[in-house]
Structure formats: C-alpha cells, structure tokens
Amino acid sequence: MISALSLFDLVLIILLLWLAWHLLSARDLFRATVLFITYGLLMSLAWVRLKAPDVALAEAAIGAGITGALVLVALGRFGEAESDEAEPGSLWLRGLVASAALGLFALLGWAVWSLPTEMAGLKAQVFERMGESGVENPVTGVLLNFRAWDTLLEMAVLFLAVLGAWSLGEAEEPSMPAPGESLLALVRLLIPLIVLVSGYLLWLGETAPGGAFQGGAVLASGFVLLLLAGVRPIPSLMGWPLRAALGSGFALFLVVAVAVTGGSRMLLEYPPGWEKGLILLIEGVLTLAIAVTLGVLFAGGRPPASPGAGKRGEKR
Amino acid sequence: MAGETVILEVFIFVLMILGALFMLVAALGILRMPDVFTRMSCNAKSVTIGLGFLLFAFMLHFRELGVGSRALATIAFIALTIPVASHRIGRSAYLSGVSLWEGTIRDELGEALKGTREGPHKEDAGDEKR
Incomplete structure (x- = not known):
C-alpha cells in the first residue's frame, strides 16, 4: 500500500x-x-x-x-x-562529458547509499546544550551561537558579492513598461505589510523557523517591488547611509565577535546571560544588511556617482 | 457535539473539493487557452478562488488562532497580489506587442490607446484611459 x-x-x-x-x-x-x-x-x-x-x-x-x-x-x-x-560540440567530447557526469553521479549515489539510514549526527549535542544558546529554535541556536562563525563568514561573502557587483559598473535604469496605477496601489498596500512580516520572521526566529535571512529576503522583496514600481531611492540616502547599511551586518557581527573575546572566552563565545540580547541585536542588524544587500544586487550596480545628475536620482 | 463535528467535516470536505476543482480549471486553462491573455485571465481568477477555498478549509480544519490568522493573511496576500501581477503581465505583454488570438472580437485597450499618442510598443502608455 x-x-x-x-x-x-x-x-x-x-x-x-x-x-x-x-x-x-x-x-x-x-x-x-x-x-x-x-x-x-x-x-x-x-x-x-x-x-x-x-x-x-x-x-x-x-x-x-x-x-x-x-x-x-x-x-x-x-x-x-x-x-x-x-555549438553542440563533437560527439566524442559530448560522450566524454556524459561519462564524467555519470561517473560523478554514480560516486555520489554510492556515497549517499552507504550512509547509515539513522544517524544522530550532532543533534543530541545541540539539544543537550540548547539552554546555553539563549534561544529556543535549535536552528537559530546553531546559526547564531554554536556555529556563528559560519554565519559571520556568510555575511562576509554577501558583502564581497556587493563589492564585486559595484566594481563592475553603475546601476542602469531597467527598461520596462511604466508601472501604472494598479502596481503603485499594490505597493502602497504591500510595503507596510512586508516590513511587518519581515520583523515578524526576525522575532519568530528565536522560537520557530525564521530569522535574519528569511526576514531579510522578505524585506528585500519590498525593495525589489519598489524598484519595479519605478519608485526611485532618495538620493541623499544613496551615499554613505547605503554603504553603512551594506557593511553594517558584517561589521557589527565582527565587532561583537571580537568584543566578547577575552579572558577564557574564544571568538564569538557570548558571555552567559547575554546570549539572547546579543543574538537579537545581531539578527536585527543582519536582517537590514541582508535586505539592502539583496536589493542593491537587484539594482545591479553602484548608484551613479552624482545623484542629482544620475538616472536613478530623478523621480519620474 | 458529534453532529456539529460531522457537519464541519463535510463543510471542509466540500471546500477542499471546490478549491481543487478551481485549481484544475486553472491548469486546464493554461493548457487549453489560445493566447497569453486568455490564459492569464482564466488562470488568475481560478487560482485566487481555488487557493482561497483551500486555505479556508485549512483554517476550519485546524481551528487554531495561529494557523487561522496565517491562513487569512495568506488569503489576503493572494487576493492582493495575483490580480495585480496578472494585470501587469497582461498589460506588459500587450504593450510589448504580443499578438491577440485570431478569434478575438474586441480589443478595448487598443481602442482606448488609439486616439492618444500612445500605442502598442510604446513604453510609457497612459494609465487606464477610460
């Protein structure tokens, strides 16, 4: 059955x-x-x-x-x-590529197949020490306490991605039909809701699935929606405030990581009693930084040098 | 008490069947309709209603504040976004010159745009000239 x-x-x-x-x-x-x-x-x-x-x-x-x-x-x-x-390439070459891919597939399949079906992994250790993490959701506990180092490096990767995109050129005005009233009306309704949902996901991350990356992605969708609706960013915010927001996630995380170090504590080992507050602070800033990072990546380049003369500086 | 539960179960059952039927209509519409606009039209409406029915059934089944409020919020988001999104896709398709089905008998947007400086293939077509 x-x-x-x-x-x-x-x-x-x-x-x-x-x-x-x-x-x-x-x-x-x-x-x-x-x-x-x-x-x-x-x-x-x-x-x-x-x-x-x-x-x-x-x-x-x-x-x-x-x-x-x-x-x-x-x-x-x-x-x-x-x-x-x-060009499809010669038959010989295609055969070579296909057999290499099949070989890799077989190797991976064999590796998966030979794993034990029931494996505790680190689950028991994580659950045993959840009390020390400062949060109730094991995933958040792992991401922001036990293995916060990985998340810190992820933020560095996101930051580097923006640096890479910005070094390639300025953001261009996407060519698309005018937004129209229906989209603008939707944006007016949705943006406050998006901010609310993003904050909710961030707060929920303590106890249930959610957290900075999910909340940040939802907030980023708000930026994408604004850009699609033809709402242009405020020029005065495109200088250092934007840069500060972009760097804030990685910077704050790093500052916390170093600041809690000392005595017998290692990097990112939060002092007892401070875990929840520090995790919330980091996650809050990360949410904004992730949202701005993703929004900036969607815009596709650095803002034009002189905001007044730039294409994105003026409102249509 | 038991009688009420049975009635509720039947109600949930009917809602789920209705929702699934509307989703089926949407899928059939995508497969069978001749052009972008007719496909969009039947798809957007049936999906909105079908998902609404399914989520409503979901709400009644769990009868918890947390689940119910999330389901209601989802219904609200769907009712907000799907119509606007499909309207945008349809309008963009029209303005970028996707041709209508040969059996189309009336092209109201084309008539509305004819007198103005805008027309198909123009980007900044005037908004909702009535």
Missing part, C-alpha cells in the same frame, strides 16, 4: 527531476529562468517534506524569490546577447 503522502513525495521527486532536466536542456534562457523559479518553489516543498522548515523558508524566499528576480533582471539586461545557439 502506498500512502497518499509517499505518492505525493514520488510525484514531487519526478517533477523535480523533470524540471531539472528541462531547465538544463532549455535553449531559451527565459524558459530556463521560469523553470528555475518553479524548481525553487518545488524544492522548498521538498524541504518541508524532509521536515526542514527553516531551509524551506530560506529556499522559497531566497532560492526561488530573490534569486529568481535577480536572474530575470540579469536576463532582461543581457538576454539578447546570449541568444545565439551554442
């Missing part, structure tokens, strides 16, 4: 494989992009089925939502240049 849920899982797996194949073999980049977003959404369903709601939230918000928007805007800017069909 196949239960309804395992039937659902089977359909989900088949759909994911089918989507992955079509997205990789799609000649049309727009088609591939749409399939990629669909893939992200189904992937987040798969994470829910694997009982990893934290990852599911992050996948839906970042993997499907923000990354999808980033890929779409990149396609809008560079799509035409890439449309000429690539």
